[in-house]
Amino acid sequence: MEKVNRKLTKKLFYFLAFLAAIRPSFDIFSQYEFRIWPDLPAININTVLGGLVFLVGIVFVIKNLRQISKNPLVYPILLFLGLSFLSIFYSIGALESAKEFIRISSIFLLYFIFYRLIQDEKDFNFLVKAIFISYLIPAFFAIFQFFFQRGLPDDFGGFNRIYGTFAHPNPFAFYTFFILAIAFSFLLVKKEETKSWLKDNPYLWAVFALALFLLATYTRTALASFFIFIVIFGLFKYKRVLLAAVGFFILGYLFSDVLRQRIWELAAFDPYGSVVWRLRLWKDMIPVALWRPWFGSGLNTFEKLTEFYRGFKLGSLEAHNDFLKTFVENGLIGLAAYFLLIFGTISRLVKIFKKAPANRKILALGILSVFTVLFIISFFDNVLRVTALQWNLWLLIAAWLKINLPGTGLSSTPSANGKK
Numbered sequence: 001m002e003k004v005n006r007k008l009t010k011k012l013f014y015f016l017a018f019l020a021a022i023r024p025s026f027d028i029f030s031q032y033e034f035r036i037w038p039d040l041p042a043i044n045i046n047t048v049l050g051g052l053v054f055l056v057g058i059v060f061v062i063k064n065l066r067q068i069s070k071n072p073l074v075y076p077i078l079l080f081l082g083l084s085f086l087s088i089f090y091s092i093g094a095l096e097s098a099k100e101f102i103r104i105s106s107i108f109l110l111y112f113i114f115y116r117l118i119q120d121e122k123d124f125n126f127l128v129k130a131i132f133i134s135y136l137i138p139a140f141f142a143i144f145q146f147f148f149q150r151g152l153p154d155d156f157g158g159f160n161r162i163y164g165t166f167a168h169p170n171p172f173a174f175y176t177f178f179i180l181a182i183a184f185s186f187l188l189v190k191k192e193e194t195k196s197w198l199k200d201n202p203y204l205w206a207v208f209a210l211a212l213f214l215l216a217t218y219t220r221t222a223l224a225s226f227f228i229f230i231v232i233f234g235l236f237k238y239k240r241v242l243l244a245a246v247g248f249f250i251l252g253y254l255f256s257d258v259l260r261q262r263i264w265e266l267a268a269f270d271p272y273g274s275v276v277w278r279l280r281l282w283k284d285m286i287p288v289a290l291w292r293p294w295f296g297s298g299l300n301t302f303e304k305l306t307e308f309y310r311g312f313k314l315g316s317l318e319a320h321n322d323f324l325k326t327f328v329e330n331g332l333i334g335l336a337a338y339f340l341l342i343f344g345t346i347s348r349l350v351k352i353f354k355k356a357p358a359n360r361k362i363l364a365l366g367i368l369s370v371f372t373v374l375f376i377i378s379f380f381d382n383v384l385r386v387t388a389l390q391w392n393l394w395l396l397i398a399a400w401l402k403i404n405l406p407g408t409g410l411s412s413t414p415s416a417n418g419k420k
Contacts, residue, residue, distance in 0.1 A: 091298020
């Protein structure tokens with residue numbers, strides 16, 4: 001019976017890892033909705049994938065409730081999800097809130113499942129490989145868009161932004177940053193093993209290519225994310241890496257008219273630029289949040305409120321600030337629960353970093369930095385809305401917490417080669 005259960009859990013592990021790996025390739029299909037029945041709400045392929053993960057996750061949690069109750073972060077997650085679920089019943093858009101609840105739940109259900117399914121270092125390395133593989137198809141389309149000028153034309157700058165298989169360059173840029181940051185961490189791990197940047201180190205070329213992809217998105221918040229990530233590494237250990245990143249940035253500034261234009265728009269507070277637009281939106285929507293300050297207006301209602309309060313003429317309806325969005329939709333109570341979850345995760349990652357042996361410090365710092373940077377950038381963009389990123393980020397967090405949990409025996413160093 002035990003052998004059967006192990007086989008079933010292994011199949012579930014591979015199946016869900018496969019879904020997470022293909023999710024970035026399907027992101028663009030969120031724009032194409034269909035109806036199974038005329039009277040039913042419109043859905044898309046990503047709704048189906050999310051619903052499948054949600055159903056599998058609910059069944060898994062019910063069957064493994066006692067074990068899952070011992071998972072790290074279980075109470076902050078349940079508090080945030082519980083408040084999100086309750087918001088459906090008082091939401092100004094109950095159907096949209098219910099759909100968003102399923103989407104958000106799928107993220108944390110994957111976390112619960114993978115924390116239980118990860119058994120050894122081999123599973124962790126397999127998951128990291130799956131995350132890297134998830135970028136291959138988006139990268140192929142990004143290359144095509146770059147060389148054939150088939151990216152998304154900028155409204156004012158007259159340049160094209162690559163977006164891979166994502167619905168917009170911004171979510172593609174954040175996913176690129178995530179993959180780049182993990183690849184960069186393994187690059188440094190491999191460098192420590194071989195004492196060389198070039199010898200048997202395929203991550204060097206991967207990092208170089210990913211950095212070019214990130215630049216070609218022209219997403220300033222994602223570029224800032226990687227710069228902050230490098231600064232953290234530079235301050236802790238690799239000062240030469242920080243200097244190299246600064247040099248790379250200067251070269252990009254000198255030789256790219258588009259990058260220079262994007263930076264000057266930011267520095268000069270262009271009245272028609274996205275920075276000033278964000279500030280105006282936030283200023284307008286904070287009073288709206290105070291209409292229902294404690295529990296908010298319900299999940300996924302920010303755009304509905306923005307449309308009502310500001311209309312379409314003043315720009316995009318999206319918050320571009322996950323915390324303002326959470327405040328409007330879940331109120332101060334929901335925002336506090338979300339902060340509790342974020343800081344609880346950072347606290348555990350810091351503890352792992354502090355206790356990590358020398359040969360594990362680099363990866364510990366890399367994962368801590370990725371999560372922290374995404375938290376910071378969430379103040380300026382829609383990071384929580386990037387489902388493909390959130391799925392794979394929380395899979396990685398689950399696996400990393402599991403192999404570093406005291407008493408499991410899973411304390412050997414993950415190899416840059418994917419071997420123990």
